[in-house]
Amino acid sequence: FPHHSFATYLASLLSLLIATFLGFCDDVFDIRWRFKLPIPIIASVPLLVTYAAGHGVTDVVLPRVFRIRELLGAVATNGVVHLGPLYYLYMSMLSTFCTNSINILAGVNGVEVTQALVIALSIILNDLLYLTFSLSPLVPLVPHLPVALAxxxxxxxxxxxxxxxxxxxxxxxxxxxxxxxxxxxxLPLVGVCLGLLKHNWYPSRAFVGDTFCYFSGMAFAVVGILGHFSKTLLALFVPQIVNFVYSTPQLFGLVPCPRHRLPRLDPATGKLTPSWAVVRPRVQRTSRDKAGVALLVALERVGLVALQRDPHSRDVTATTNLTVLNLLLLRGGSVREDTLTKRLAACQVAGTVLAFALRYGAGRWAYGEEGGRA
Structure with missing residues (x-):
């Protein structure tokens, strides 16, 4: 056991326990979003304290593209910029994003656990690229191999x-x-996800709630921060980042945001359909509402939302909720919950492939060898 890192492991476990407890409190007391968003910052405090006590670096390496290093005066330092306290702010925001991004992309049987499972397996694959493995465990297997191979x-x-x-x-x-x-x-997180997925898959016999979302998200934040590969971690959250950006008009009040935006079940078919948010009538709209409606019309033109209109005035009266789950139903048609979860899993795997391509392909081109180690 690496005893010199004992404090790091304890701080990590403490952050996980705090996140789990806060997630449980959220499930019990149904905390509103305005209070829920900063909760992970509390859980990240042990991580940040340990990081500071261990003299963790607060430098970032700027890419070599678009003359960014020249614009920010980082040529002499080979692209290295010291952020100081801003780096700790970034890490606290990273923990907030990891926990809430899974929590936002939720509401369907198995979808939260599937996200966490694919991300965890992707991180494990990334970890294996940096480790050295002894071949001694293969020795007992040699007598059982085909003679030609042995x-x-x-x-x-x-x-x-x-x-x-x-x-x-x-x-x-x-x-x-x-x-x-x-x-x-x-590795333990994968085991947790596999066991939980058996009971959370459609038709679900157990529901994960915010407790699992906070726990898994904080686990990712822990390894990303203390493992010093936060850029790679963010790249593995491509579907969650897309979902956050896509949800921004509702999250920031440009478009009405109902309490729950999960897809709606059609009792007649047993399939999910996109859920809707009611848009204020024209006479009641503020300037922000008008900007939101204009944005919705633009999104409709590129097929990213569906709108309902008044048959006489043709004014927008409702919009599909801006989540990736609703978008998958809008573009791919109504399906059962398990099929929708599989669609999201496919998107998550595609995001992992893209992340590895960016990390080990474009990343080396943009950063050079120093970027390959960040």
Whole structure:
């Protein structure tokens, strides 16, 4: 056990426990959104204190594209910019985003757990690229392999002394330790998700509520912050980022936002359909409402929302709620809950593929070798 990192592990567990407790309180007392959003900041305090006590870096590396380094005067430092306290603000906002992004993209059997499971598996895959594995566990398997394959392997004593690595750590012990730390948290989370998904899949026998959303989101924030790969972590949240951006008009009051925006069940067919939000009549609209309606009309033209209009005045009276789940139903048609969850899972996997392409493809082009280690 890495005893020198004992405080880091304790702080991580404390943040997870606080997040779980606050999620439980949210489920019990039904806290309103304006009070719910900053809750993860409280849970992130142990992380930030540990990060500061461990003299964690507060530098960021700027990309080499679009002359950003020249514009911000970071050429002499090879793109490194010191943020100081702003970096801690960024980390607290990261924990807020991780917890609430899963909580916002919710309301369908299995969808919260599926998101967390795919993200956790993606982080594990990323961690494995930085670790070194001994081949000694393969030695007992050699006698059971086909003869042709066994003859191509080194002798057992040599095989036991060999190891394998993808080489992304570049020999850095510190990088390997960071991703081992991440792996220690993600493997149990995958087990939790698999067990919970069995009972939360449609038709669900158990509901996760905000407790699981806060717990899983904080687990991702813990490994992203203390594992020093927050950029990679954010890249794995592509569907959640899209959902947040897509939901912005409702979250910030440009478009009416009902208490619950989850898809609506059609009792006649047993399928889900997009839910709707009522738009204020023209005579009651403020300037903000008018801007929101104009935005909705623009989104309708590109197929991102469906609008209901008054048959006489043709004025907008209602809009589909701005969530990715409603968008998937709008573009793909009404389906059962399990099919909708599978659609979102496919989007999450596609987001992971995109994230790895950006991280290890475009990232190396934009940052160089220093970006490959951030």
């Amino acid at each position: 003859l191509r392997l080194p002798p057992p004593d040599q095989l036991a002394a060999m190891s394998w690595t993808a080489g992304f750590a570049h020999g850095s012990r510190e990088l390997a330790d960071r991703h081992a730390f991440s792996l220690y948290f993600m």
